[in-house]
Amino acid sequence: MVKTEDNIESSNLREQRLSKLEKIEQSGIDPYPYEFQRSHTSEQLLEKFSALPDGEKSDFIATVCGRVHNQRNDWMFIDLYDEDGKLQLFSDVDTRSEELKSLFHLLDKGDYIGATGLIRRTPRGELTLDVQSVTVLAKSLQPLPEIIEGKRRRLGIADVETRYRQRYIDLIVNPDSKERLRKRALMIHEIRNFLNNQGFIEIETPILGTEAGGAAAKPFVTHHNALGMDMYLRIATELHLKRLSVGGFERVYEIGRIFRNEGISIKHNPEFTSIELYQAYTDVFGMMDLTENLLRHVCLKIVGKLDFEYQGEPINFTEPFQRISMQDAVERVTGKRLSGIALNDAFEEHVEATLIQPTFIYDYPVEISPLAKKHRDPELRAQGFVERFELFIYGRETANAFSELTDPRDQRERFLEQAKQKEAGNEEAHVFDSDFITALEYGLPPTGGMGLGIDRLAMFLTDAASIRDVIAFPTMKPLH
RNA sequence: GCGCCUGUAGCUCAGCGGUAGAGCACUCGGCUUUUAACCGAUUGGUCGAUGGUUCAAAUCUAUCCAGGCGCACCA
Numbered sequence: 001m002v003k004t005e006d007n008i009e010s011s012n013l014r015e016q017r018l019s020k021l022e023k024i025e026q027s028g029i030d031p032y033p034y035e036f037q038r039s040h041t042s043e044q045l046l047e048k049f050s051a052l053p054d055g056e057k058s059d060f061i062a063t064v065c066g067r068v069h070n071q072r073n074d075w076m077f078i079d080l081y082d083e084d085g086k087l088q089l090f091s092d093v094d095t096r097s098e099e100l101k102s103l104f105h106l107l108d109k110g111d112y113i114g115a116t117g118l119i120r121r122t123p124r125g126e127l128t129l130d131v132q133s134v135t136v137l138a139k140s141l142q143p144l145p146e147i148i149e150g151k152r153r154r155l156g157i158a159d160v161e162t163r164y165r166q167r168y169i170d171l172i173v174n175p176d177s178k179e180r181l182r183k184r185a186l187m188i189h190e191i192r193n194f195l196n197n198q199g200f201i202e203i204e205t206p207i208l209g210t211e212a213g214g215a216a217a218k219p220f221v222t223h224h225n226a227l228g229m230d231m232y233l234r235i236a237t238e239l240h241l242k243r244l245s246v247g248g249f250e251r252v253y254e255i256g257r258i259f260r261n262e263g264i265s266i267k268h269n270p271e272f273t274s275i276e277l278y279q280a281y282t283d284v285f286g287m288m289d290l291t292e293n294l295l296r297h298v299c300l301k302i303v304g305k306l307d308f309e310y311q312g313e314p315i316n317f318t319e320p321f322q323r324i325s326m327q328d329a330v331e332r333v334t335g336k337r338l339s340g341i342a343l344n345d346a347f348e349e350h351v352e353a354t355l356i357q358p359t360f361i362y363d364y365p366v367e368i369s370p371l372a373k374k375h376r377d378p379e380l381r382a383q384g385f386v387e388r389f390e391l392f393i394y395g396r397e398t399a400n401a402f403s404e405l406t407d408p409r410d411q412r413e414r415f416l417e418q419a420k421q422k423e424a425g426n427e428e429a430h431v432f433d434s435d436f437i438t439a440l441e442y443g444l445p446p447t448g449g450m451g452l453g454i455d456r457l458a459m460f461l462t463d464a465a466s467i468r469d470v471i472a473f474p475t476m477k478p479l480h
Numbered sequence: 481g482c483g484c485c486u487g488u489a490g491c492u493c494a495g496c497g498g499u500a501g502a503g504c505a506c507u508c509g510g511c512u513u514u515u516a517a518c519c520g521a522u523u524g525g526u527c528g529a530u531g532g533u534u535c536a537a538a539u540c541u542a543u544c545c546a547g548g549c550g551c552a553c554c555a
Contacts, residue, residue, distance in 0.1 A: 012490090012524085013490055013505085013506055013524090014490090016506070016507075017506095070515080070516090072512095072514050072515060072516090072517055073511090073512055073513080073514055073515095073517065073518090074511095074512080076512075076513070076514070076517095077513080077514045077515065077517085079515075088514090088515075090513075090514090092513080093512075094512095108506090109505090122513070122514085122515095123513075124513085124514080124515080126514085126515070128513095142490090143490050143491085143505070143506075144490090144491090144505095145490075145491050145492090145505095146490090146491055146492085146504070146505065147491065147492060147504095154516080156491090157491080158491085158492070159491090159492095159547090160547075160548070161546075161547050161548080164547095215554095215555090216554085217553095217554070217555090218553090218554095258555085260554070260555080262553055262554055262555095263481080263552075263553060263554075265549095265550095265551095265552095265553090265554090266548095266549080266550095267554085267555075268553085268554065268555075272555070274555075396555085397554090397555060398555085399555095400555080428553085428554085451555085452555090453555045455555085456555065467555095476546095476547090477545090477546070477547090478546095
């Protein structure tokens, strides 16, 4: 137990801070006030006074606010952070008012404060606000984590579990984490921009449904009490979006959350974000061009150029993406010309991991493509190929597209085949969606469709090793 | 689901059968126009949980909990 003159009695940092909080209240200050008017953000001040020479004072009074990240020399120097960045505050110990003295005594790193004062630049070149008054904006009861990096000590956290479970701490202390989420948001914004500018419309389709179709995956099951029935979280947006195509939306897409009841890994989170888009009167090759253009656009906006490093590996979007058929790709490595499931297995085993630079692999076996149109080339059609591509980057499947199957008779057969597999025990076989077939019977025009994992794209563009780094609150087991 | 590794102070870690340690943070004092400020002192822990072995367990062991990585499944 610590016994001080101020009678702060505690064996616990939180208790200490609680005690300070009470003292702030007792002095008539609201530690959790309702609003605050600032005159500038840190970034605005740095910009406004970029020409102020070292050691010069301005005659400008500003009011700023943010979180105290560090304090030196008995609150003489304070690093105040807002969303834009840092501004240093200065308060001379000798000339400090009594109120300020006692207030600083009750503040801690992590507290939110506002401050008003004259702007100057120190002889060492740091833009600084000479504190005249301080407002408490939120007392922080929890100490912020710090790490030692070589000789440098800084706010930070090494424990990845805490970073994911308590993302707010991660965001406070790790600028990189905040930047990643910012870039992800910008990326999604730019995808929408790109598509909206080409006449696409975004329509939301159901997440909750009576069956989960459109992909081969196990769904999450939930229950609707009033209807007295189990319902499923969607595993794809495909079948609903194509119904919209039937309805006459010629360019439609949805960016939304998908749920798949599968394992968790560095590349998999049970809920993730996909984009699927459908464009009438085009085919799988139209989708290749669109995908390539979309990725270039987004890369340029997020990274600022068309090449970047992912986990130390240079990735280049400058050149036209390579395009090679699955048969050719496999033959090049194994010398064998295969088809069907054997082809796909050989591809996954021998080729996939080698596709570091963006590569479109096209012409897929019909067995694993129940929603794609049979190949227009009679020979390839006879060998059981459909018009489909997947885009690989860094050995990972990044996008998936077809000439959409529009013949309701063929679609019925494909679904029947899937139903057989389901009966044979394949939990992940597609469900038979009879209303979808009815929709096709009303007529789906020739359509190209493409799907892309937003999280995985965000990983590439922000050089994130784990999908959890680009998801604000990744799925975690509860503690106890 | 399987395999390997990890869990000790607020943070980062050492200790690996014999009285729980270090640096930083916190608190106090000194000094101060600093940016890891500096100097000194104090404080702080049911060693992830529960059993077992032992005179003695943070240490050995079993089970469980949580996490990381790899494999499998998948996007």
